[in-house]
Amino acid sequence: MELLDFLYDERMQCFSLMFKMPVKDYLSFVDETYQNRGGIQNQRGPLKTASAKIIRERMVKDVEKGAVLPPIVIGVLTDEEYLSNHQFSNSQIIELIEKVDKDRVSIIDGMQRTTALLEAKDHLENRFVRIDVWLANKIQALTYRMLVLNTGQIPWDLRRQVEVVYEPLITEIESIITKDYPQVSEYFNIIKKDDNARRKTPGEYHASDTVEMYLAFSLKTEKVAMRNILAEEFSKLDMMQAMLNQEFVSIFVNVFSLLARLDIAMGEHKNIGPESLKDGKDLFKSVAAKVGFMAAAAQKIFGIAGRDLSVERQVKSHKIVIDKVNNLINYISDKENQDKLNNFFDFEILAQRLEDLPKGSKIGDKQRELYLSSFKVLFSEDFDLDEPNPSLGPLWRGN
Secondary structure (H helix, E strand, C coil): CEEEEEEEECCCCEEEEEEEEEHHHHHHHHHHHHHHCCCHHHHHCCCCCHHHHHHHHHHHHHHHCCCCCCCEEEEEECCHHHHHCCCCCHHHHHHHHHHCCHHHEEEEECHHHHHHHHHCHHHCCCCEEEEEEEEECCHHHHHHHHHHHHCCCCHHHHHHHHHHHHHHHHHHHHHHHHHHCHHHHCCCEEECHHHCCCCCCCCEEEHHHHHHHHHHHHHCCCCCCCCCHHHCHHHHHHHHHHHHCCCHHHHHHHHHHHHHHHHHHHCCCCCCCCHHHCCHHHHHHCHHHHHHHHHHHHHHHHCCCCCCCCHHHHHHHHHHHHHHHHHHHHHHHCHHHHHHHHHHHCHHHHHHHHHHCCCCCCHHHHHHHHHHHHHHHHCCCCCCCCCCCCCCHHHHHCC
16 A cells, blocks of 8 residues: 555645555455455445446446556545544555555445455456545545535436435444433434344434435435426435534534433333324434424525524424424423323324325425424424323324
């Protein structure tokens, strides 16, 4: 491995390190990362479209004939002490990269090139490849870099890149929850794809749902279907602005913890609604409900998509979200209210609203819209649990 050059990105506070290394060393480095992640190669694999296969076959033939591929972009999360020292030597940087935990390494841009190198590896024994390593101490910097690289590309590519990067993000979310939210951490669990498990109890969330919640919170919209909304450049710009806010992930995790606490509190109650929403834990079983909650909270805290509130208003609005959810949890958990909860939850109204939605390919979008409007009511000044005989009916009606 040879370090060719490095630059410091002052805006994102991370390093760009350009390496040249033998192809076999790069593939060994990537292979170990895959193994530490439980086979990420199988999670999203190479593109399988006819055009992608043709392009990759052409790439393999070109590489075998001596073509030089553009640098593959790798993200590495590391401790802050490495970024605060701008005077380290080339050998220290190389040692850092060689010894980094592979579960903190992500392919930001270059999955198809890596696949081509794997397919042609028997012919590349003495060949080299360039690797652009982005060394950062926060996941925001890597996600921001990924978004910049993908601006103008098709939405599915963006989703593929986000799914490659999400493993360190999930790790950071789990770490913050464990450290800062002990009342949630006992129940909290993010289910990975390789776990091949379903949500069984409140506080459990699939990794893919967590990514979708993160995108909804970043974009401040419930519409996070990659085939449409992420294709629009303003959506990427909104998300990039979120990445520039160093406090963004901590705010997201705080709101996520509120959702989890509400989920756990509601999960204590059974047989409170119709079959589709029989138990309290059934509400946030739906990804539409989780996404709607996060989008509504983001709009309350940051402002609607395309418009940002001042930092002062964001702080004030964030406190409103916290207070509203805490008040709801306290009401649900108050022993004096237990006999009233069947009527309080009003899941019959929600079930009927969901049943009345027009069926078809857009049903998921309609469900997200319903939950967005519902939780916007929760975070509004008009919703008050101190009124006589309060209920969640106004939420489900959207008023």
